[in-house]
Amino acid sequence: MAIQIDDPNSKSDQKDFALFALGFRPFFLFAAFSAFSLIALWLFELSGKITISGYYTPTGWHAHEMLFGYTVAVIAGFLLTAAGNWTGMKMINGKQLALLSVVFLLGRFAPFIPELPYWVIAALDLAFLPLVALLIAIPVFKVKQWSNFVFVPLILAMAAANLMVHLSALNIIDSSIVTGSRLMIYLVILIIVIMGGRVIPFFTERGVVGVTTKKWIWIERLSSLSVILMVLGEMFFSDNVVIGYLAMFAAITNFIRVAGWYSNKIWNVPLVWILQIAYLWIVFGFVIKGWVIFNINESLFAFHAFTVGGIGIMTLGMMARVSIGHTGRDMVLSGWMTLAFILINISAITRVIIPMIWPHSYLFFIQLSGWLWVSAFIIFFLVYTPMWIRPRIDGRPG
Numbered sequence: 318m319a320i321q322i323d324d325p326n327s328k329s330d331q332k333d334f335a336l337f338a339l340g341f342r343p344f345f346l347f348a349a350f351s352a353f354s355l356i357a358l359w360l361f362e363l364s365g366k367i368t369i370s371g372y373y374t375p376t377g378w379h380a381h382e383m384l385f386g387y388t389v390a391v392i393a394g395f396l397l398t399a400a401g402n403w404t405g406m407k408m409i410n411g412k413q414l415a416l417l418s419v420v421f422l423l424g425r426f427a428p429f430i431p432e433l434p435y436w437v438i439a440a441l442d443l444a445f446l447p448l449v450a451l452l453i454a455i456p457v458f459k460v461k462q463w464s465n466f467v468f469v470p471l472i473l474a475m476a477a478a479n480l481m482v483h484l485s486a487l488n489i490i491d492s493s494i495v496t497g498s499r500l501m502i503y504l505v506i507l508i509i510v511i512m513g514g515r516v517i518p519f520f521t522e523r524g525v526v527g528v529t530t531k532k533w534i535w536i537e538r539l540s541s542l543s544v545i546l547m548v549l550g551e552m553f554f555s556d557n558v559v560i561g562y563l564a565m566f567a568a569i570t571n572f573i574r575v576a577g578w579y580s581n582k583i584w585n586v587p588l589v590w591i592l593q594i595a596y597l598w599i600v601f602g603f604v605i606k607g608w609v610i611f612n613i614n615e616s617l618f619a620f621h622a623f624t625v626g627g628i629g630i631m632t633l634g635m636m637a638r639v640s641i642g643h644t645g646r647d648m649v650l651s652g653w654m655t656l657a658f659i660l661i662n663i664s665a666i667t668r669v670i671i672p673m674i675w676p677h678s679y680l681f682f683i684q685l686s687g688w689l690w691v692s693a694f695i696i697f698f699l700v701y702t703p704m705w706i707r708p709r710i711d712g713r714p715g
Contacts, residue, residue: 335708337414339715340397341643342705345636347421348390349701352629352694355382360687363680372428372438372486377494383624384501385442385479386425391632392475392508393421393449396468398643401715403465406456417452421445439483446476467511475504496552502623503548506599509631510544510571517592518578520638524589524648531577540574543567547603557609564606564619572600587650588641591634591658598626598665605669618669625686626665633661633697644704645711657696664689 336342359379361367369375401408409417424442427433450472457465481497484490514537518530543566550563575596583589602622605615637658641648668686672679709715 333708334706336706337411337418338708339401339410339643340408340414341394341636341639343414343418344390344394344397344421345640346698346702346705347418348387348394348632348636349694349698351382351387351390351425353691353698355379355387356687356694357691360684360691363683372435377482377486378428380494380498381482382425384498384505385475385482388501388505388628388632389446389475390421391636392472392505393445395512395635395639396449396453396472398639400453400456400465403462404456404460406459408456409452417445417448420448435487439487443476443479443483446472446479450476468508471504471508475501478504499551499620500548502620502628503544503551505628506602506623507541507544507548509596509599509627510541513592513596513631514540514574516635517575517596520592521578521580521583521589524586525580525582528580528582533573533577536570536574536577539570540567543570547606561607561610564603565610568600568603568607571596571603575600587655587658588634588638588648591630591637594662595627595629595631595634598622598630601669602627615673618673622665622669625668625690629690630658630661630665633657633693637697637701640701640704643709643715644707645709645713646704651700653696653700657693657700660689660693660696664693 336346358367358369359375362369362375362379369378372378373381397408397414400406420441424445427438427441430438450469453472454466454469457469478497478501481490481493481500485492485494485497518532521528521530543563547560547563547567550560554560575593578593583593599622602619605619605622608615637650637654638648641650664686667682667689672682675682
């Protein structure tokens with residue numbers, strides 16, 4: 318059975334090339350490709366089949382590229398598209414978008430260019446996020462949409478986290494790679510919590526007939542505040558018990574939030590249940606972080622609940638939905654993509670939950686989880702690449 322999602326009755330000339338028509342197109346393509354290729358390379362490195370060396374350590378490269386490569390590509394693609402919807406203004410496209418894509422790709426390949434000075438590698442990679450922040454700030458500032466301006470300082474904070482990683486790679490501050498990576502994870506979670514509160518209830522009500530989600534003002538405020546407090550706790554407190562209580566607070570408030578969105582009817586709509594499950598993985602990550610209160614230290618599992626579960630599943634689900642909507646298609650998911658959604662959830666389970674129960678088989682489950690992840694994103698890449706490179710089927714721009 319061939320992997321196919323294109324509409325043969327498209328109103329556009331399917332031979333046209335539209336990769337740089339709107340921000341989500343190139344950056345979702347880069348994200349999809351990097352998601353399976355980076356993890357495949359990391360698995361080969363773990364098994365000793367290849368050696369990743371140079372500017373980053375192997376572990377440092379894996380963490381940096383999944384956070385500042387894959388995840389940043391998704392965020393950039395989403396925000397460079399969404400800002401146009403928010404403001405009604407035309408966003409970067411064409412040659413300018415192609416140039417921005419080159420800046421992003423230089424940051425990915427520069428560490429492997431022989432004899433390239435380390436400061437040049439750092440500068441090339443650090444250039445991208447401030448550019449994205451500027452491109453979002455300009456239209457939002459012009460129409461004075463201050464509620465959406467929050468994403469500008471968040472992106473700049475991500476740039477600061479990236480700087481911390483590079484300061485470690487440049488041997489300027491030894492421990493800053495851990496601080497920078499940890500800060501980046503929480504900043505991404507904060508963006509998911511902020512955006513999730515806006516779009517997941519909306520997508521649920523639009524996608525599932527007869528469902529009305531519930532919202533409580535105090536929970537909406539506390540869900541984001543709890544994550545902010547968690548970030549501050551990680552950055553400024555050394556007392557694990559304090560961090561544990563902050564994590565439990567974040568888990569409780571965000572669980573109440575997602576419970577208000579839930580209905581049994583969502584299980585008929587993969588584009589909805591994938592987003593709610595991803596949000597629950599973030600809640601579970603906070604629960605694991607909170608176990609420190611009971612003298613159970615499972616921080617590594619918490620971070621993979623956040624990354625493989627929360628960030629990985631949410632980004633896959635959001636890219637799938639945004640791509641369908643912005644290419645003029647009906648909100649109908651192919652069977653292949655439903656399989657991809659299932660595979661990435663099993664990947665998270667085998668990376669987080671099963672190793673916690675059977676720690677003696679930890680390395681086996683890392684490999685199994687990784688190849689499940691790779692399989693999910695290969696499917697995603699094959700299904701969606703034709704959509705990203707061809708014009709909208711309804712003939713509209715974008």
